[in-house]
Amino acid sequence: MRSLAPILTVLAAIVALWYAGTVRLNAQWTYDQAARAGVEVTFRELLADTMAQERPVLPAPHQVAQGLWDGVFGQKPSSKRSLVYHGQVTLSATLVGFVIGTLAGILLAVGIVHNRAMDLSVMPWAIASQTIPILAIAPMVIVVLASIGVTGLLPKAVISAYLSFFPVVVGMVKGLRSPDAMQLDLLRTYSASPAATFWKLRLPASMPYLFASLKVSVAASLVGAIVGELPAGASAGLGARLLSGSYYGQTIQIWAALFAAAILAAGLVTVIGVIERGTLRRMGMDR
Amino acid sequence: MKDTAGIATPVIEAKGMGLTFETNDGPVHALKDVNLTVGKGEFVSFIGPSGCGKTTFLRAIAALEHPTEGTLTVNGMTPDAARQARAYGYVFQAAGLYPWRTIAGNIRLPLEIMGFSRDEQEERVERVLALVDLDGFGRKFPWQLSGGMQQRASIARALAFDADILLMDEPFGALDEIVRDRLNEEVLKLWARTEKTIGFVTHSIPEAVYLSTRIVVMSPRPGRITDVIESPLPKDRPLDIRDSPEFIAIAHRVREGLRAGHGDEV
Numbered sequence: 001m002r003s004l005a006p007i008l009t010v011l012a013a014i015v016a017l018w019y020a021g022t023v024r025l026n027a028q029w030t031y032d033q034a035a036r037a038g039v040e041v042t043f044r045e046l047l048a049d050t051m052a053q054e055r056p057v058l059p060a061p062h063q064v065a066q067g068l069w070d071g072v073f074g075q076k077p078s079s080k081r082s083l084v085y086h087g088q089v090t091l092s093a094t095l096v097g098f099v100i101g102t103l104a105g106i107l108l109a110v111g112i113v114h115n116r117a118m119d120l121s122v123m124p125w126a127i128a129s130q131t132i133p134i135l136a137i138a139p140m141v142i143v144v145l146a147s148i149g150v151t152g153l154l155p156k157a158v159i160s161a162y163l164s165f166f167p168v169v170v171g172m173v174k175g176l177r178s179p180d181a182m183q184l185d186l187l188r189t190y191s192a193s194p195a196a197t198f199w200k201l202r203l204p205a206s207m208p209y210l211f212a213s214l215k216v217s218v219a220a221s222l223v224g225a226i227v228g229e230l231p232a233g234a235s236a237g238l239g240a241r242l243l244s245g246s247y248y249g250q251t252i253q254i255w256a257a258l259f260a261a262a263i264l265a266a267g268l269v270t271v272i273g274v275i276e277r278g279t280l281r282r283m284g285m286d287r
Numbered sequence: 288m289k290d291t292a293g294i295a296t297p298v299i300e301a302k303g304m305g306l307t308f309e310t311n312d313g314p315v316h317a318l319k320d321v322n323l324t325v326g327k328g329e330f331v332s333f334i335g336p337s338g339c340g341k342t343t344f345l346r347a348i349a350a351l352e353h354p355t356e357g358t359l360t361v362n363g364m365t366p367d368a369a370r371q372a373r374a375y376g377y378v379f380q381a382a383g384l385y386p387w388r389t390i391a392g393n394i395r396l397p398l399e400i401m402g403f404s405r406d407e408q409e410e411r412v413e414r415v416l417a418l419v420d421l422d423g424f425g426r427k428f429p430w431q432l433s434g435g436m437q438q439r440a441s442i443a444r445a446l447a448f449d450a451d452i453l454l455m456d457e458p459f460g461a462l463d464e465i466v467r468d469r470l471n472e473e474v475l476k477l478w479a480r481t482e483k484t485i486g487f488v489t490h491s492i493p494e495a496v497y498l499s500t501r502i503v504v505m506s507p508r509p510g511r512i513t514d515v516i517e518s519p520l521p522k523d524r525p526l527d528i529r530d531s532p533e534f535i536a537i538a539h540r541v542r543e544g545l546r547a548g549h550g551d552e553v
Contacts, residue, residue: 182379182380182381185351185377185379186377186379186383187400188350188351189370189375189377190397190400192400200399200400201385204387205385205387207387283387284387
């Protein structure tokens, strides 16, 4: 682990800055309280108070860690206060959305590479789709789907797929087009069919591009699922946890949910990375 | 020019063939009035400066380009029909092996596409690996082999489906002199053993003279044949034949031909 020292240094710097920010941002509340009670606060008391408030402007790192620990290990996994419960609700929508988005992305890319009309028409729409703020689209998706009786996991998965198909399209179009003229000419000398060209050359050549895209798109899927939980006032999921935290000024809950989402995303990207390494190694392309 | 003397079975026959590319800057005459007949078992080199159309001619034989004037036949058929009939194997400038396939997997590629049975695929892979002296390397991935070995594997790939014609487009252009000499020797041995008809594009005069039974000298603007030289060298050619007076005489004639076709630019 030669890279551990720099990582820890950066982490330590962030934590130090965070603590400084905690003191600075939460001090006002402490001073107000003291003024109301008609007492003076020493610097020592100020430090202690700013890091232990119930609804701080910025919770201290150890408070967030405590909240996270509590949410994950301090509750029964089936409890509504458990981050494991909310995490798995969001995760299932994320995974379904990721699968839909990836398949849609691959299909679109195959169409773009093989069909001239799609080549000319699809990409601008795909790009336009990503310029629309997801927060604006999400409520409409949920309302429209609810009106035809689709509720629960699927609407969230659709929003998740909406965000995740795009990196896959871009990566796969590039990947499927990565074989050079010489490699294509070689297959022509064998009178290879377009299907053979696809399965034997284009698809394997696109694998490194696909995995790079999947790492981006799985993280986007998670964002999509969380955003999908916000407008519906969902009762479960990390998004719902964020929302209820903000209703009640539970800043520690918000930060704990945010970190839970970040850890989940990191975990998902790591899993894709492991699959990537395994696949490329089997293909002899892992150097 | 006419050139039909002493040829029993024409394998490749071009008559008044021309090929013009339409580009944004107007038409480019890649080839003009090419007449050439290549007989079975010949080793014909095409030599000339860049832009002389030597690669274009080879690609036309392979139906990768299509003549715009005159006729071109391969085994008496159109190049497209000949390709369908698996008339030729093509070796490109770069080995172009698929990095995700082993050497054996790469050689198997045309066999899979052409629908050979599994057993036959294995048998053929073994046979052509031996032919290019790569026995035992079938399980290696391309990056584990040197550039020269990779190019040998790509020759094996072109030989795997038993085409009668082998078309090679500057196959050793990217390799160093020593490896190149060695591969030239091997190509001659291969040719002697398999009795294929070989079309070989090069811009090296010694390579062309050493390998060929006939040398086709070409010149650019428009691409055309300026000289066809029959080699008097014996079929069995050790490397030191290159110091013999006959060899030097042919090399001299090729050089003269290139200079004549190219004005004072050579």
